[in-house]
Amino acid sequence: MIEMDNKGCRELLIHRMTLAVITSIMLQLFVVCCVVLLTNLSTDYAHWLEETWTIIMSPRMWAYIIMLTLVTFLQSFFCSKNYLRPPLYYKSRFAKLCMTLRIQSLHQRAFYIAIGGILVWLQLSLRKESSSTTDCSIVYGMYSIEEYYFLLFSGLWSGLYFSFKIDTFAEKYFQFPIIAQSKFLQLRRRFYIMFPTLMISSLWSTLYFMAIYYFMGSYFHEALLSFSTQVEVKPLDTVSRLLNLSLIWQLWLYQFIFMLIINYTNTLFEIYLTEWTPFKFGLSGAYTPDSSETTxxxxxxxxxxxxxxxxxxxxxxxxxxxxxxxxxxxxxxxxxxxxxxxxxxxxxxxxxxxxxxxxxxNAISTKSQDQSCYSTLTARVPPVQQSKYIYHMRKLVPDIAPIPVSEDVREAPYSGSFIQKFIKQKKDAFIAYLLSKPLINYIFGEQDDNKIxxxxxxxxxxxxxxxxxxxxxxxxxxxxxxxxxxxxxxxxxxxxxxxxxxxxxxxxxxxxxxxxxxxxxxxxxxxxxxxxxxxxxxxxxxxxxxxxxxxxxxxxxxxxxxxxxxxxxx
Known part of the structure; x- marks a missing residue:
């Protein structure tokens, strides 16, 4: 996934990432089985369990497993990029914006949108008697065509919301356990911590999607009318239709499952990659790229x-x-x-x-003190008309340029270094003037918080x-x-x-x-x-x-x- 010269390092990381992917697929299959069990809930318990077992053992479920495995491997690729590359430094807000608009960043956001839609589509396909062209009457486990696509597009929305809610391009901080614990205990502790946060975040995502559909649903309804004649007369973008508790429950559940799967995969990568490994000592302190063993x-x-x-x-x-x-x-x-x-x-x-x-x-503290001292002096001392005094303070000793050597007197004014230095000074002065403007400094200025x-x-x-x-x-x-x-x-x-x-x-x-x-x-x-x-x-x-x-x-x-x-x- 990245270029690594040391063979032992490459084998170690690939082995751990493979274990993380396998564990993630097994956990996701467990989550899907639980979802199938909940969504097919019925008062006839024997029929309910029999129907759930039939769905789990059906060919659709095996197709789901294959698709889920491919999606997880793609997600592991992006996880490896975040964990294995050095963190980037964003000097300004504009630099961070340019980073988010790169092709690689846009591909990553598109991937999350696609995975959100694929997960919802696969989960809808496992529902009993689910189809995009069912009867207009709403029965448990059956959808109208607009409700089906409403839930389907909610998966795309969950990927878009997650890509903006979670800054996947920010620096990655490795969280190592303070006390050595087993992977199961770490995963359980992380789950207890993330569960309330994911519930609230998925709830906000559900409310945002319902609000957007309330204002934009009419355009979507008209588009469906031009392609299908089986859309019910009453559109879905009304308060009474959107406040259907069954629809809200399914919408929130799919939002929650998507965020849970994404966070679980990232957590498993962190748990496996941060496991303690004893390294051996070499015969010398030199870096040996040809060695098969990492010291x-x-x-x-x-x-x-x-x-x-x-x-x-x-x-x-x-x-x-x-x-x-x-x-x-x-x-x-x-x-x-x-x-x-x-x-x-x-x-x-x-x-x-x-x-x-x-x-x-020290560099950060020095610059901070210089800026604070400069702002204090400029605030206390009234401005003067003459600008020859630095920081508006009178200089007791005049600046005297050093006398150059006689043989360089003719070449210094015409040398290329002098011209470059003059251009650089003018350029720095112009940039400093632009950054003195509050709006320009807010967008293009260097952020001290990012330095810390x-x-x-x-x-x-x-x-x-x-x-x-x-x-x-x-x-x-x-x-x-x-x-x-x-x-x-x-x-x-x-x-x-x-x-x-x-x-x-x-x-x-x-x-x-x-x-x-x-x-x-x-x-x-x-x-x-x-x-x-x-x-x-x-x-x-x-x-x-x-x-x-x-x-x-x-x-x-x-x-x-x-x-x-x-x-x-x-």
Whole structure:
């Protein structure tokens, strides 16, 4: 489904996605059997069960199974794209709109519309005596032609509503279970969480479709009159006909089943793909694309396949806290007197990941402070006629251009770099002028909220990286017989402190305060969990290395920052 150089990685993902598809088909067949049982409800229980069994074992049911399998495989293809590709960053609302209008995005929306219509059509075909040309009298289990197409088009509407209600093109956050549980327990817990939400969402979808049909149903009724003579005289787009409880129940049921099947498939993919997998250590830390076996060092480098990188750090934090035998393998040398390749690669990749994360947070906080300072200054200082002062402040030292070298005096004004720089300055000034307009900035301006969300979307990786290297550092006091970890303890402490400072700076910025006030549950949970994990990691190292703090060759400002942890004041 995607290009993967490593054979072991490809086999692992294909195996898990295949199991997710098979489980999804089995659950959907169970749901369909329950629907057939409910829709053919009768007071004659023996006849009811016999009729239901006949429908389930009929050739129509087997045709339904084949069609459902094809639909599920198509849905699994789009699920794999969402789970296996790196998340995209939408700089502005216009960029997000352009992304939703791409051919691939339109194909995905069309797929959901088609699958909604196909599911309703298959479920209607399993009803007893159902036909698009039945008698006009409404009997239980029988439809008029307009009611049949009314329910059929409601399936298309459910796909359209779902494609706009659920932003399938947004960043995908991997939800790993906090406590290791079986797949059945995870699925049951997810079902209890999503069931009330799906009921309410399908109810709103039903009400919207009934309202649309009430205003647009006359055009549909006239179109049916031109193609069929069996339409009843009284149209369906009336209040009395639309408020038929049996029709509303069937309409809501098909909306609910569609959303349940789509969410169940996505949930099963997430449950299977996020299952913990132990990876082996290689002889070296180099990435080996020709190897048939995926090592832990390999998956820690797979930032192009996010789910594999998540599984790698999940295995790293698991062995760091629970697996003594594998930790001993990590603390060994490649050969007597050799280098600790595995440890060097693990600590390098983990610290680099945390350093990059802290740099991204500092960039967001710095820009937020610059914008707030600029807005404060422009609000307090009245405008002046002369525009030669930056930020409307008087400059005590005039700007003096540096004197160029004599041999470059003739070439600088005419060089291509000067012309390009001049054009770029004019272009940036023109763009800045356009973005100063509120409406243009709303559509084309960069959203600060998206920056925070995009930066914190890998918060789980940062939590695992910090927990892993801090736990390994602590266990090295008793298990590292070669002393290979001691040389990296100052780097680990400095990295964790830099992440803590970046998080503290971001928490004080007005940007995150607005995001917190907007009740963004995901951002709030990731941010709070990340701050707690960083502090917990620092406490873990400081409390165990307290007798050796002065022997770690730490700088004086770093030791002063660690005093709050030594005194338990953080």
């Amino acid at each position: 832990l060092i390999d998956v820690l480098s797979m930032d192009k396949i996010p789910i594999m990188q998540y599984l790698g750090y999940l295995d790293l934090v698991t062995l760091a806290q629970k697996d003594k035998m594998r930790r001993s393998m990590l603390f060994t040398l490649s050969q007597p007197g050799g280098h600790p390749y595995n440890w060097n690669c693990v600590v390098q990749k983990s610290t680099n990941l945390l350093k990059k994360f802290s740099l991204d947070l 969300r995009y930066a914190l979307q890998n918060g789980q990786l940062m939590i695992w990286a910090a927990e892993a290297i801090s736990s390994l550092t602590v266990f090295s006091l008793s298990e590292d017989s070669y002393g290979i970890v001691q040389k990296d303890v100052p780097v680990i402490i400095n990295t964790l402190l830099s992440v803590k400072q970046a998080l503290d700076k971001l928490s004080k910025s007005a940007m995150l305060a607005r995001k917190m006030q907007a009740d963004d549950k995901l951002i709030r949970e990731i941010f709070i969990s990340l701050r707690s994990a960083i502090k917990r990691s620092l406490y873990r190292i400081v409390t165990n290395f307290e007798p050796y703090i002065n022997d770690l060759s730490l700088e004086l400002p770093i030791i002063e920052q660690l005093q709050s942890f030594l005194n338990y004041k953080e």
